[in-house]
Amino acid sequence: MASSGGGGGGSGGEESKKLKLYSYWRSSCSCRARIALNLKGLDYEYIPVNLLKDEQKSPEFLKLNPLGFVPVLVDGDIVIADSFAILLYLEEKYPQRPLLPRDLQMKALNYQAANIVYASIQPYQNLPIIGYIKEKLGPDEMLSWVHLHIKKGFAALEKLLENYAGKYATGDEPFLADLFLAPQIDGAVRRFNIDMNEFPNLSKINESYKEHSAFQDAMPEKQPDAPPVVTK
Numbered sequence: 001m002a003s004s005g006g007g008g009g010g011s012g013g014e015e016s017k018k019l020k021l022y023s024y025w026r027s028s029c030s031c032r033a034r035i036a037l038n039l040k041g042l043d044y045e046y047i048p049v050n051l052l053k054d055e056q057k058s059p060e061f062l063k064l065n066p067l068g069f070v071p072v073l074v075d076g077d078i079v080i081a082d083s084f085a086i087l088l089y090l091e092e093k094y095p096q097r098p099l100l101p102r103d104l105q106m107k108a109l110n111y112q113a114a115n116i117v118y119a120s121i122q123p124y125q126n127l128p129i130i131g132y133i134k135e136k137l138g139p140d141e142m143l144s145w146v147h148l149h150i151k152k153g154f155a156a157l158e159k160l161l162e163n164y165a166g167k168y169a170t171g172d173e174p175f176l177a178d179l180f181l182a183p184q185i186d187g188a189v190r191r192f193n194i195d196m197n198e199f200p201n202l203s204k205i206n207e208s209y210k211e212h213s214a215f216q217d218a219m220p221e222k223q224p225d226a227p228p229v230v231t232k
Helices: 014-017 028-039 083-093 105-118 127-137 139-161 176-190 199-209
Strands: 019-024 046-050 072-075 078-081
Touching: 019 028, 028 083, 028 176, 072 083, 078 083, 083 105, 105 139, 105 176, 127 139, 139 176, 139 199, 176 199
Parallel strands: 019 046
Antiparallel strands: 019 072, 072 078
16 A cells, blocks of 8 residues: 555654545545545545555555455544544544534434435445456346446435535535535446436536535545546
8 A cells, every 4th residue: 555645745743643544546435535634624645545456455454444445544543444434533523614514404414315325325336246246147237236226326315305405415515415425426427327317406416516626636536546547
């Protein structure tokens, strides 16, 4: 695992105190954490973990996360694995630019939308899952499997957010739900060729992500470990 600098400089003691994010460029879970760090204006060191080379299975990485998944955030002596846990930790430790609205109903709505992506869409397109299906049943069945779960989740999100969405998922400011939606929509379009015309509310929200630097700077093609063919 090579180390790449994040959004800023520093040396000596400052470097040792800098947040560290173990990330893979194409991981939508890692992208959630990158967006949160950007929104909160937090400097961090980007440490790439190449999932295709099984670096997540190395003894070094498994000490950080025994499950062998990215992202992992290291804040001094504190190690947090899992994107949801990372976002909630950042929200409490670094309260600037809140990721959750104060209104209790809207906060619950953000949790619900985030959890649809977290539990009902993304796990079904995870590399080990789709790799297994592709091996056992072939690439066409793998793609059908992914499309089924993405479209089912997106249809639920369309209904859930139709009376609340503004410029972003739950209003005119980006919150927690948007951190899950942005990378999920991006991956659905780029990796799996999902037709977003079926989901007009999500499509409209996605246009706002394309105009927000905190989101765009976190996208896969902007990461230091992205292959050159992707970054061009």
